[in-house]
Amino acid sequence: QVSLVESGGGSVQAGGSLRLSCAASGSIFAIDYAAWSRGAPGMQREFVASITNGEITYYADSVKGRFTISTDSARNTVHLQMNSLKTEDTAVYYCHANIRRQSYWGQGIQVTVSS
Numbered sequence: 001q002v003s004l005v006e007s008g009g010g011s012v013q014a015g016g017s018l019r020l021s022c023a024a025s026g027s028i029f030a031i032d033y034a035a036w037s038r039g040a041p042g043m044q045r046e047f048v049a050s051i052t053n054g055e056i057t058y059y060a061d062s063v064k065g066r067f068t069i070s071t072d073s074a075r076n077t078v079h080l081q082m083n084s085l086k087t088e089d090t091a092v093y094y095c096h097a098n099i100r101r102q103s104y105w106g107q108g109i110q111v112t113v114s115s
Contacts, residue, residue: 002027002104004095009109014087016113020080022095022106030054030075033098038091041108045094049080063089085113 008020024031035050049059049069057069068081078095090113095106 002099002102004097004104004106006093006095006106006109009093009111011112011114012085014085014113014115016085017081017083018085018111020082020093020095020109020111022078022080022097024076024097024099024104027076027099029100031071031078031097031099034069034071034078035096036069036078036080036093037096038089038093038111041092046091048093051078082111085111087113087115089113 003025005023005025008018012018033052036048037045038048039045047060048063049067051057051069051071054071054075066084070079091111092108093111094108097104
């Protein structure tokens with residue numbers, strides 16, 4: 001049974017940094033594609049960043065230059081380094097990953113940026 005376990009959220013002041021991680025628990029296969037999105041619970045989510053095969057990255061314009069998505073060498077954990085955080089980055093962040101053509105979602109993790 002594969003599950004995605006998110007960690008690293010919390011509260012930070014504007015201008016600060018946080019690093020989110022998303023670990024694929026229970027899988028012996030590498031993550032083919034992963035993405036982070038964000039939003040309020042029950043509301044439409046906004047795309048943040050994605051990474052394919054551990055190399056090809058794509059970012060929303062709102063986070064470009066501030067956020068960096070990456071994987072570990074085994075490609076079973078995805079990280080989102082968030083720098084120069086703004087109050088508008090406050091949201092629940094969700095991890096999504098495709099492993100061997102199966103799609104998985106994390107439970108979401110709260111990020112709060114205060115002014």
